[in-house]
Amino acid sequence: MAKKQTKSSTATAAPRVFTAADKETLSKLEALADRVIAAAEAGRDPFLDIPSRTLSNVRWCPRKKIIEMGRSTNRRQLFNLHQAKAFMQTLLVAKGAAELIHAGKTLSIRGLYYRLKHRIKGTSENTFETQEECDPIIEDLEVLLDSLREQLHLYADKRGDMVGNIVLVDSGDEIDCSRMGSGGYAIPSIVEPEVIQFKKCTAKFVLHVEKGTVWTRFNEDKFWQKHNCILTHGAGQPPRGVRRLLYRLHNELGLPIYCLLDNDPWGYYIYSVIKQGSINLAYESPRMAVPDAKFLGLRSCDFERCGLSDSVKIELNQVDRRRALQIAKYPWFAQKKEWQREIKQLLDNGFKLEVEALISKDISYVTEVYTPERIAKRDWLD
Amino acid sequence: MAKKQTKSSTATAAPRVFTAADKETLSKLEALADRVIAAAEAGRDPFLDIPSRTLSNVRWCPRKKIIEMGRSTNRRQLFNLHQAKAFMQTLLVAKGAAELIHAGKTLSIRGLYYRLKHRIKGTSENTFETQEECDPIIEDLEVLLDSLREQLHLYADKRGDMVGNIVLVDSGDEIDCSRMGSGGYAIPSIVEPEVIQFKKCTAKFVLHVEKGTVWTRFNEDKFWQKHNCILTHGAGQPPRGVRRLLYRLHNELGLPIYCLLDNDPWGYYIYSVIKQGSINLAYESPRMAVPDAKFLGLRSCDFERCGLSDSVKIELNQVDRRRALQIAKYPWFAQKKEWQREIKQLLDNGFKLEVEALISKDISYVTEVYTPERIAKRDWLD
Numbered sequence: 001m002a003k004k005q006t007k008s009s010t011a012t013a014a015p016r017v018f019t020a021a022d023k024e025t026l027s028k029l030e031a032l033a034d035r036v037i038a039a040a041e042a043g044r045d046p047f048l049d050i051p052s053r054t055l056s057n058v059r060w061c062p063r064k065k066i067i068e069m070g071r072s073t074n075r076r077q078l079f080n081l082h083q084a085k086a087f088m089q090t091l092l093v094a095k096g097a098a099e100l101i102h103a104g105k106t107l108s109i110r111g112l113y114y115r116l117k118h119r120i121k122g123t124s125e126n127t128f129e130t131q132e133e134c135d136p137i138i139e140d141l142e143v144l145l146d147s148l149r150e151q152l153h154l155y156a157d158k159r160g161d162m163v164g165n166i167v168l169v170d171s172g173d174e175i176d177c178s179r180m181g182s183g184g185y186a187i188p189s190i191v192e193p194e195v196i197q198f199k200k201c202t203a204k205f206v207l208h209v210e211k212g213t214v215w216t217r218f219n220e221d222k223f224w225q226k227h228n229c230i231l232t233h234g235a236g237q238p239p240r241g242v243r244r245l246l247y248r249l250h251n252e253l254g255l256p257i258y259c260l261l262d263n264d265p266w267g268y269y270i271y272s273v274i275k276q277g278s279i280n281l282a283y284e285s286p287r288m289a290v291p292d293a294k295f296l297g298l299r300s301c302d303f304e305r306c307g308l309s310d311s312v313k314i315e316l317n318q319v320d321r322r323r324a325l326q327i328a329k330y331p332w333f334a335q336k337k338e339w340q341r342e343i344k345q346l347l348d349n350g351f352k353l354e355v356e357a358l359i360s361k362d363i364s365y366v367t368e369v370y371t372p373e374r375i376a377k378r379d380w381l382d
Numbered sequence: 383m384a385k386k387q388t389k390s391s392t393a394t395a396a397p398r399v400f401t402a403a404d405k406e407t408l409s410k411l412e413a414l415a416d417r418v419i420a421a422a423e424a425g426r427d428p429f430l431d432i433p434s435r436t437l438s439n440v441r442w443c444p445r446k447k448i449i450e451m452g453r454s455t456n457r458r459q460l461f462n463l464h465q466a467k468a469f470m471q472t473l474l475v476a477k478g479a480a481e482l483i484h485a486g487k488t489l490s491i492r493g494l495y496y497r498l499k500h501r502i503k504g505t506s507e508n509t510f511e512t513q514e515e516c517d518p519i520i521e522d523l524e525v526l527l528d529s530l531r532e533q534l535h536l537y538a539d540k541r542g543d544m545v546g547n548i549v550l551v552d553s554g555d556e557i558d559c560s561r562m563g564s565g566g567y568a569i570p571s572i573v574e575p576e577v578i579q580f581k582k583c584t585a586k587f588v589l590h591v592e593k594g595t596v597w598t599r600f601n602e603d604k605f606w607q608k609h610n611c612i613l614t615h616g617a618g619q620p621p622r623g624v625r626r627l628l629y630r631l632h633n634e635l636g637l638p639i640y641c642l643l644d645n646d647p648w649g650y651y652i653y654s655v656i657k658q659g660s661i662n663l664a665y666e667s668p669r670m671a672v673p674d675a676k677f678l679g680l681r682s683c684d685f686e687r688c689g690l691s692d693s694v695k696i697e698l699n700q701v702d703r704r705r706a707l708q709i710a711k712y713p714w715f716a717q718k719k720e721w722q723r724e725i726k727q728l729l730d731n732g733f734k735l736e737v738e739a740l741i742s743k744d745i746s747y748v749t750e751v752y753t754p755e756r757i758a759k760r761d762w763l764d
Contacts, residue, residue, distance in 0.1 A: 111741045180568075
């Protein structure tokens, strides 16, 4: 049944003109299939050498200033009882991605899971039991092909908004982010150059804030207009779409990325992921991480520096302390005196601070005093 | 310190021209303050009669088809040891709201908490210890004044996006939702008529879906273009901004609201809140609930009707079963045979279904077959 539907959906689609990126991904997918077929026809065991995504294969590259993967791989064989299912799943995900590219459509990773899940004919086995089984296979395919999942036409949940002095084209629609009212432009999951082109940008930098509520404060005060910038948020840990967009704004338009995050281990970690990449998904760093990003604040010294009152302190708990010590040991923080001081002072303070704490000074203190001062004085952590 | 800042922020603001809505809210706030002052000057104990937000004061109105509040109130007195702090907090929140309206600014409810939190002079008491103490006071003030928190210039987190055949004006910016690319217009928290005006709308209905990932599928397939509608999502339980916007689209533009949600108690509950209002915040129903909203699906009969395969079933757990039984007893579902059948079949099925399950049929089955069929046949639950 599922198969029949697939065929009809491909058959009814108009003949597609593939973008250069789609062509490249398709040729990688076809090469993958060809290798398996060639092995089978030659009577050899088909296998895939999948770059290992374990922590031991992740390393910090001081020259590029990103987290990247090492060279170790794991062989996944069809004729190995322990690996046969994963082998099948990998080819199934590859087939699903090829189908999406051919159809000119995209799917959520949850959608792909549903699309590919079925009872294997003549058995009582499902291709996947849960999405948790499918997601790592998608990541395997990403590293195997050196293609971001967005290039495989897959997306995760979308979060995060943007306003500011930039005009972009999204799927053919021209969007002037300086005329997006109080709501803003909702950043899509897939922001690859085939979907989004930058048309005109007069902004001089990007201010990325942690939460939508803080973003709304900055937007209402027209910070981006007064300071000629772009304003983004990622609703907490920014999703891939937001990170990839920051990467493109930085690398293609040369815009500095300034991050305004909470003074707590979670804020440090958000910064770390934007700047160096994520440890779990190290393979994506070269196309996601922005090593030049700056941490504007909040800083552990801000309680004194801004003359905040005791009432805004939030006591550190055990999880915070443990996490802060972990983060201090990350190689990209371990070698930086300023970051060591920052994290030590957080622990010495014994409390954390949210960006909203600045509202206790004045509703617009954060937009009118704190942030402009940090930027004017180039007073940030690197 | 905090007080000084308040003054300066008010002093530096240009003389404001208040909107009619702001004038009305301000006069309510001033009347509240006047009553307290008058009582004090007359040597009487100041008090506030706050409509009771307990479950026992919430009732289902079959005529209006919304959940609404009864008439019982609780007296909150200044000269009562158990009530003095809450009395002070209520006036403090009222003062905060007045400050925001005077300044022409808005704040998140978390921001207001920080703004108002301080050590009370000469004591070791804080005005509020946590935001959990402040939020219910905001709700008290809303019912006391019969003003939505948006009218008090307060907002919650924003979530949810919109595209479709409507042109609106948001804070002076004209936004054509039919030219918003793959990302869409991010729905703000405050969508009151002072912020958002509908300029032109050719859409014939609103399709509201549960999640951003499903919304992306519909947007990519240009469903709103083919079926001349508006497409919204609320990232799960829709936040107030999205609900209020659906209310306005329905009541001001006469658009039917169709909901496409998961076939599980959570999906039923999202529908219930959109349609009848929330039990906890019953006082907002008259300005938020859309009693005419329709539940397009997914339905418990869809597994058979759409010929889905076993692999998409998700087994009901104990929480699901308990929640389904609770929802079946809600008065607005209890009296409807169709809903009783729907919930009974869910329990009989023993499994739930996500909207994404339809992807197993075909990538675009939900946009090309399922949803158009339901709408064409007017096949929905009311």
